[in-house]
Amino acid sequence: MGEAEKYLDLPLEDVLGDRFGRYSKYIIQERALPDARDGLKPVQRRILYAMLKDGNTSDKPFRKAAKTVGNVIGNYHPHGDSSVYEAMVRMSQEWKVRNLLIEMHGNNGSIDGDPPAAMRYTEARLSSIAQELLQDIEKETVEFIPNFDDTQEEPVVLPAMYPNLLVNGSTGISSGYATDIPPHNLNEVIDAAIMQIDDPECTVQELMTVLRGPDFPTGGIVQGVDGIRKAYETGKGKVVVRAKTDIEDIRGGKQQIVITEVPYEVVKANLVKKMDELRFDKKVEGIAEVRDDTDRTGLRIVIEVKKEADAEGILNYLYKNTDLQVTYNFNMVAIHNRTPQLLGLKQLLHSYITHQKEVVTNRSRHELRKAKERQHIVEGLKKAISILDEVIETIRSSKDKKDAKNNLISRFEFSEPQAEAIVTLQLYRLTNTDITTLDNESNELAKEIEKLERILSSEKNLFAVIKKDLKKIKKTYGDERRTVIEEKIQELKIDLEVMVPSEDVIVSVTKEGYVKRTSLRSYSSSKNERPGMKETDDLIYFNELNTTDTLLLFTKKGQYLYMPIHELPDIRWKDNGQHVGNIVQLDREDELLKAIAVREFTEDSNLLFFTKNGMAKKTSLQAYKAQRYSKALVAVKVKENDEVVNVEMTNGNEEVFIGTKLGYGLRFLESEVSLVGQRAAGVKGINLKDGDEVINGLTFDLSKEEQAVIGLITQRGSMKKMPIQEFETSTRAKRGLVMLRELKSKPHQVVGLEKFETNDVIAVQTENEEVTHIETSILRNTDRYSNGSFVVDTKKNGDVSEAWKYTSHIKTEEQE
Structure with a gap:
């Protein structure tokens, strides 16, 4: 063989696929999933078998857990000691396992999630029900295979005298498969198995008359019989488990x-x-x-x-x-015929019953063989006793054991096993071995042989044995159900009133995005001082609300934040609020524009949005009630280079006024803007000249406000106010009427447009960030053609960059 043939040139994906496939098969079959027949994973089966072999059973004293772990690792399970010990501990925890397989002395953990003591401190032994899983394993009932180093044999599956998979459940994750089988009540599972034996065609519905559902060791209440039925039919389903x-x-x-x-x-x-x-x-x-x-x-x-x-x-x-209430998802995957399968209740019971048929048949065959062998020997002994003197004579005259056997065989026609039994018979046995004892034994054996042959000859008799065994287990180990099962899943309706005591609070929102609620006590003790905020910051919203209300915060990019008042941070008036970014995710570039408080999201209120490029959009307030509000939600669709300038809450019969930077104002009825969905973009509100933009959009309810006054501030520090009657009602998407007199040099441009009410204060900020507060009451009404009166010295401080309405409740420094 040349150098070249030593290497295989294979594509990486083939090698990886092959290796991962083998690994997955190993994990699925030999580690994470239980066998459908005995309900055990390999590590659990090996622990129980090792304890049985070691005589560490329920009728003997406890023994150090470390000794068992050492045995398991050394003989059957060449993996880490911690994984073996953890598996062992789990089988002993009464809050995890419905019928304990291992009894443990010492700290084996707790329902509080405390870790168990190390294995050198704890002691364990098999529980008596675990011995039922191992019952008759020495009677050739199950297949054995060599262990990992071929020095011993280990069982492929345990005989399992009861359906352990359903009784104790199982949970595990392997590659590609996970399993979740809940524990059940032993009595009910056995009744279901017997029902299925008697009537293999019975339905899940019928089985559920005896096996009502899971029975958790921790009790509790399971809701949702439909979910249980679906799980038992298909292997998957979900129920609610509550305390x-x-x-x-x-x-x-x-x-x-x-x-x-x-x-x-x-x-x-x-x-x-x-x-x-x-x-x-x-x-x-x-x-x-x-x-x-x-x-x-x-x-x-x-x-x-x-x-x-x-x-x-x-x-x-x-x-x-x-x-206090969790959902439990059934996912009943187990190894059946060496492959992982999703099994319903019928298949699980069927695979257990098939296994039991095999176990009982194998056991009966084994016992039959043993009985026939013993029968043969008893016949030999009977014959030997009837000619005892000759037999003794023959043995005495032989050279050695082998010669004695040969002589007995040739002289009296004994068989080899009979001769062996006679030769090895101890002398003292001759004292009481009379013929009647042997006759009795012979008759007993004959009955036993007949019984075993009956079992092996008919399935009906075989099933009778299985049922008898199951009933015996039920009688010995059965107990009351702990979990209550309820038909329906209760809908949880939670009143806001429950969680939130109705309390009046002061809510403030600042321009830079700091929000808080403050108790009335903290506010009133502040003697009308400004609330705590950064030097550069200012208020955009301030009001007394109730904790059961909701605050909607709108941003320039057309998003909104939904904030139940009771979830706002409760902070003293003098301290800074919490930034909205810490409460709700918000874009870095985005900024807050407006806050609107909502008591109830009713159908007869609308939100009206205005954008810089002249769009107007109206949507029912109800569309803004949010279920999930951990991040900013879409309020209006805004184009790339556009932004929202204002949002107003309206009742559907109001009038709209839109004012622009170059001094045009348009008045029309709100009803001209038709209602659209939450994510829509809206319609054209005003027709803009090139280079013009909307400064603000306002709404007026003229049935309630006779004195509707519009005020504006220009970049040159001039301010004027006009009654709305100066503008006749037009229709939407027009250019509008002029609000300023044209000047050849340095014409006025609008930087702020607000609805002026009696004691409003306007905050005016200039380019060098000086803020001046002006009371609107000092101005008198003018017509559309005046340019107002100068209220800010722009020579000293630079042009006015923006202006906004100040909430009237709080005194400004100037007023003080």
Whole structure:
């Protein structure tokens, strides 16, 4: 063979595919998934078998766990000791396993997720029900294969005298497959198996009359019979598992919620911690304290409820937002005929029954063979005793054992096994070995042989044996169901009133995006000072709202943030708020424009959006009620180089006024803008000249406001106000009427346009960032053609860059 042939030139994907395929097959078959027949994964089967071989059984004293682990690794399972010990511990934890397979002394972990003590400290032995899994393994009931180093044999599967896969369930993840089979009640599983033996054609519906659903070791309540049925039919389905709770009245007219059972696989300590965090973060109001009163008598978590609070509502909130209620997804995958399969209840029971038929047949064959062999020997002994003196004579006159056997065979026609039995018979046995004892034994054996032959000759008799064995197990180990099963999944409706005590608060939003709510106490003690904020910042919203309201914050890029008031950070008036970016994800370049408070999202209110390029869009307020609001949501579709300039809440019968930078104003009826969906872009509101842009869009309800006044500020520091009647009503998408007199040199341009009400204050910012506050009451109304009065010295501070309306409640420095 030349050098060239030593190397295979293969494409990488073939090699990788092949190797990963082999690895996956190994993981699936030999590690992560249970066998459909005995419900065990290889490591569990090896632990139980090693303990049996070592005599570490339930009728003997406990033995160090480390010794068992060493045995398992040394003889059957050449993997890490921790994985073996963890598997061993799990089989001994009564909150994980419905019928314990291993009894353990010492710390074997807890439902709080505490780790077990190291294996050198703990002791273990097989539980008696685990011995039922191993029952008759020495009677050639199951196939054995060589272990990893070919020094011993190990079983491929255990005889399993009860359907362990359903009783103890299983969970595991391999490559490409995962499995989740919940534990069930032993009595019910055995009844279902017997029903299936009696009537192989029975339906899942019929089986469910005896096997009602999962029965978790931790109890709890399972809701959703339809989910159980679907899982039993297809292997996949989901149910809701919730804790067992009671609402108790305690002294002082208060109530407390007491939890005595938690859902399966939930770590109690984490659950208690989470509930206490909800209390601490005021996510749900009305919880006075959460404490864990669990002791040796049993699990008990107490949630004390404040005096006025609604315990039922709080409980529903906890079901929804903590692991007090979890969904359990059935995914019943097991190894069946050496391949992973998704099995329904019928197939699981069928594969168990088929396995039992094999086990019982093999056991009967083994026992029959042994009985026939013994029968043969008893016949020999009977014959030998009837001619005892000659037999002794023959043995005495022989040279050695072999010669004696040959002489017995040739002289009296004994068979080889009979001669062996006679030669090895101890002398003292001759004292009481009379013919009647042997006759009795012979008759017993004859009966036994007849019985075994009957079993082997008919399936009906075979099934009778299986059923008898199962009933015996049921009688010995069966116990009451722990989990309650309820037909329907309860819809959790949570009143906002439950979680949020109705409380009036002051809400403020600043230009740079800081929000907060402040208690009325903190606000009133501040004696009308400005709220805490950065030097460069200013308020854009300030109002008294209720914690049950919602604040909608709109941005220039057409997005909005949905903020329930009760979720806003509660911060003192003097301290800075929290940036919205910390509460809701928002684009870096985007900025806040407007805040609108909403009490109820009704159908008869609309939001009207105005953009810089003259678009107007109207959408029903209801479209902005959000279910999920962890990030900014789309409020209006805005083109690339456009941005939102204002949002107003309207009632559908208002008038609209749009003002532009070059001094055009257009008045039309709101009804001209038709209602569109939340993500739409809207219609043209005003027809702009080249180089012009919308400064603001306003709405007026003239049925309520006789004194509707429009005010504007120009870049030259001039301000004017005009009654809306100066503009006659036109239609949308027109150019509009002039609001300023034309000047040849340095014409005025509008930088701010607002609706002026009686005690409004306007904040005017100039290019060097000086802010001046001007009260609108100092101005008198003018017509459309004046250029207003100068209110800001632009020579000193530069042109006016922007202006906005200041909330009237707070005094400015100038007013003080």
